[in-house]
Amino acid sequence: MGLETALPVDNILTTQLNRVINWARRSSLWPMPFATACCGIELMATASSRFDLARFGAEVMRFSPRQADLLIVAGRVAVKTLPVLQRIYQQMTEPKWVISMGACASTGGVFDTYAVVQGVDQFVPVDVYVPGCPPRPEMLIEGIMAIQRIIDSENIPRDPDGKRRPLQIAIEPNYAPRPQPVGVSIGAS
Numbered sequence: 001m002g003l004e005t006a007l008p009v010d011n012i013l014t015t016q017l018n019r020v021i022n023w024a025r026r027s028s029l030w031p032m033p034f035a036t037a038c039c040g041i042e043l044m045a046t047a048s049s050r051f052d053l054a055r056f057g058a059e060v061m062r063f064s065p066r067q068a069d070l071l072i073v074a075g076r077v078a079v080k081t082l083p084v085l086q087r088i089y090q091q092m093t094e095p096k097w098v099i100s101m102g103a104c105a106s107t108g109g110v111f112d113t114y115a116v117v118q119g120v121d122q123f124v125p126v127d128v129y130v131p132g133c134p135p136r137p138e139m140l141i142e143g144i145m146a147i148q149r150i151i152d153s154e155n156i157p158r159d160p161d162g163k164r165r166p167l168q169i170a171i172e173p174n175y176a177p178r179p180q181p182v183g184v185s186i187g188a189s
């Protein structure tokens with residue numbers, strides 16, 4: 001769905017125009033934060049000056065789904081909250097992408113209870129899973145960059161009936177956790 005569906009195919013002008021459209025799309029992702037728990041704090045940190053999500057053109061958080069094309073689910077989702085998440089996803093503009101940030105959003109995490117959704121991908125199509133509890137901002141940025149690469153290559157899979165299929169990309173941890181507690185030394189040796 002979108003502008004390209006109204007354009008003729010196999011035309012050099014159309015191909016170049018598609019490249020420009022994809023460049024514009026990937027350079028101006030507008031995230032819709034669905035932050036329900038601690039992962040949301042890391043999401044906020046990602047937009048802060050230290051990690052500076054603006055470098056990737058994705059810092060314009062929108063709290064109106066109709067103005068957003070990247071849903072970031074950060075934190076556990078209660079069964080009671082699920083209809084809100086689904087409504088937000090449905091109201092977002094096409095083409096749209098979904099990131100599941102953290103163990104809780106992807107699997108329920110430590111909250112193995114009847115009240116918590118055990119993976120939002122059962123209810124919305126997740127394109128990128130960002131692991132961690134919580135994931136560091138660098139990992140979220142990795143996930144956003146993965147979506148940008150997909151937009152660049154126009155590799156948006158669709159079913160035969162034209163419906164969008166989730167990409168289901170799993171991000172690898174990009175840092176090695178240090179054992180805790182970290183040893184300290186006092187004075188010069």
Ligand code: SF4
Binds near residue numbers: 102104
């Ligand atoms: S994955 Fe960890 S940090 Fe994120 S919401 Fe769940 S408990 Fe909190």
